[in-house]
Amino acid sequence: MPPELSVYLVEDDPLLARHVREALDAAPGIRCVGHADCLADARAELPQRRPQVLLSDLGLPDGDATELIRELGGRDGEWHPHILVFSVFGDESRVIHAIEAGADGYFLKGCPDRELVRAVQAAALGESPISPAIARHLLRHFAAGGTAGAALSADEQQVLKLFAQGYMPEEIAERIASSAHGVCVRVRQVYEKLQQRHRLALSDSLG
Incomplete structure (x- = not known):
């Protein structure tokens, strides 16, 4: 069997976070290995969890996750995940800034679960959903x-x-x-x- 695809979720809405985690865990071959509701917790846990894909909201209680995306992308020679933004922010400047910072894909919240799962799988393959x-x-x-x-x-x-x-x-x-x-x-x-x-x-x- 192929190894499980590991995903780490950064989302501050508890109901949405629960829904996304359940959708990911229900998909064959995918496992959500952690969840943070703020940047500080994500920064502390990600180096230990080392997921293949980071699925992150942008607007968080302690800052903008674009900062985290840029930090992870700047780790030359070190581990860094494929990064998929999952956000309500659809204005052009936020989209462009997140991609410039190193996001591998950008999806707006509200998409069907199957599309989100597919986007996570695609990001892990080096594609850009x-x-x-x-x-x-x-x-x-x-x-x-x-x-x-x-x-x-x-x-x-x-x-x-x-x-x-x-x-x-x-x-x-x-x-x-x-x-x-x-x-x-x-x-x-x-x-x-x-x-x-x-x-x-x-x-x-x-x-």
């Missing part, structure tokens, strides 16, 4: 020149447009003669463009 609303944010951001020095390729733009229209990875794959994994890899490339540009901007400001 994305919802239609987030795809639209990214298209607008790049179209407005929000990521100077980086542009979407024709393939990346086509994939984001199809996600924005509500198509699933398998449906997009059929339309562009690719695989579902290949479709999600293209989204990963878009995320990496945001992250690379952000790192360069930080480097320039410090230099």
Whole structure:
């Protein structure tokens, strides 16, 4: 049997946290190995639990989880999980900042359990799960020149447009003669463009 996929949840709403944990534990091959309702507890527990996937809200009682995402992404040569944001914050600036900080995927709360489980599984495979609303944010951001020095390729733009229209990875794959994994890899490339540009901007400001 393949090893269980370990997930750590950061969520301050106790009812939602319970629901998400039950949904994850009910999915074959997935186990929720811990839960924190604030940044301080997450920072203390994550190095001991070492989950494969971190599923995190953004707005927490003691701060913004974007800080935690950036900290985990900066651990060169050390353990760091695949990071999936699960939040009510759908405004463009919050989405872009979380991805720039190192999030591997961004989903809005309210999605069906099966979509959340699928997103967690995809993140563990190195893919970048994305919802239609987030795809639209990214298209607008790049179209407005929000990521100077980086542009979407024709393939990346086509994939984001199809996600924005509500198509699933398998449906997009059929339309562009690719695989579902290949479709999600293209989204990963878009995320990496945001992250690379952000790192360069930080480097320039410090230099």
